Amino acid sequence: MAPYAQVDESLRALAGKAEGFGRRAVGGLYGPVYHVTTLADDGVGSLREGCSRPDPVWIVFDVSGTLHLSSPLRVSSHKTIDGRGQRVKITGNGLQLSKCENVIVCNLEFEGGRGRDVDAVKIKPGSRHIWIDRCSLRDYDDGLIDITRESTDITISRCRFSMHNKVILIGADSKNIEDRCIKVTIHHCFFDGTRQRHPRVRFGKVHLYNNYTRNWGLYGLCASLESQILSQCNIYEAGEKKVVVKYVTEKAADTEEETCGSVRSEGDMFLSGAQPGLLPGGSAGCVFCATEFYPEWSMEPASEELMKALEAYTGWQAIPMPEETT
Template sequence: MTTLPYGDVDLSVRALAGKAEGFGRFAIGGLNGPVFHVTTLTDDGPGSLRDACRRKEPLWIVFDVSGTIQLSSYLSVSSYKTIDGRGQRIKLTGKGLRLKECEHIIICNLEFEGGRGHDVDGIQIKPNSKHIWIDRCSLRDYDDGLIDITRQSTDITISRCYFAQHDKTMLIGADPSHVGDRCIRVTIHHCFFDGTRQRQPRVRFGKVHLYNNYTRNWGIYAVCASVEAEVYSQCNIYEAGQKKKTFEYYVEKAADKEAARAGIIRSEGDLFLNGAQMSSLAATGEECTTFHPSEYYPAWTLEPASDSLKAIVQLCVGWQSIPRPADIIGNSTAGK
């Protein structure tokens, strides 16, 4: 029987705080602040999501409405915020969220679709942001990335998210000149990459733990490790379409090094289907040694890669029609 992680977090509103697995496990979001009720779908003004996200105090943000919020510009999220879409169906479109120099952010149960413009990502995390958990979100069809993590942002977990209808899905580390990105640490688990073309993810410099994800029908490659990246791929399902290359290695030169090199992907317990080609050796021939997640966190919910895991991942990812936990009353602030 397949066990899902953090299965008890919907029993109460604030039970999400601190329940992430992996590198983002310390994210508490707005745990220590009041509940903010979003009461309008307008882009700005009293009771709007933008109004809540710009406030400096901790807030647990919930929605009293369902529908689409058309963002005219990036929506910047300040520290100690939970954006909790449980109980409603909220879609963000036009632009995306920007997590800039912030910490302790939880984003749960939202849809992102149709972001337009140069450098427009669904969720852009840069610079110097940390302790972030993105959970049960659906993301598709942005002009740039769906989630980008760059410029020394770290300690991030992405879980149970659905990615579709997109090219450059997830970038972790943007440029070989950004040597400070050696600090980046990201966990991605129980996510479904459904026909996205590339970057599931593409990694420079950072340490990335992938486990129990299902990636199918990619257009170029599934996962890419370039300059100094260390990717630990554990019990994932890679199901090829026309393109069979699962792992890609791009050789680049870090700005402070003499020699160019690729990254390393270590595959353990992964399932390769429909002719998916597995090579876990870096193109430059370095030994296939990466970090091990147990060096950083003691436990994570891991299942063998199997047909049953494939089925449950497809059911449990992305926006979910789940009720808002009942204990929302009390310690609340109206969106005004």
């Protein structure tokens, strides 16, 4: 996966290497390394203790196994949760990124979150400069990733989503007009047989490229309420359901007119009868150009080779923990 050839050369080489809107996320670059030595939910050497520290911390794991969270794990600003070198599965609950900035979450598994409103990764309110990379996420009672309430400048990359209904929500509801600030990049991800929300977007600007969405259960993307979705060189392979884009009209709290979102598709591949979807009323609204916000991104044409690569190299990876260098 070409965009990240260098990020595993040393422990902190991840910092600032995201593409897209989350590219300024440096995580715990300027803090000490914290070692998770127990899979206990709390206490000395636990992930929860490391995430709660007020100063920058680069968190690594000395143990593999299942970490059962009895309540949401609040992540404070300037943290890297780096699962390289081990295989850690988070269950029961998920991560909560609330009013924080500069957070990187890398190479973890999330599975089996239980309870009302339990998400794998909940990003709200007012969080920014976030990067979620190489995580496997499936089977939570609510969402897998929710980005709402003025959270912005976020990148989700090389993640694998499976066995789930509501995958990624961007923009809370029609009342939260402050979500017009939201900007998210999703790239090199694999959505495998999930039902809906790949993603669902209200208000925000979302750049999708080199993702593979296969055999969705309801729709591929949902463009609602002023959203702008730029879809470049993605692969949409239909199963029983053929429509890729669902357009939903809603009325923002400060307007009288109901509107849906807009999608611009460039270089996307539609397989097995996948249909882009019909826009209500016929004419598309304005969609941003990515170059307005960042100068470059690593994108290749949609192809069978890209499909195979995304099947093999998304989600948790059995890679060694890189060495710490000064």
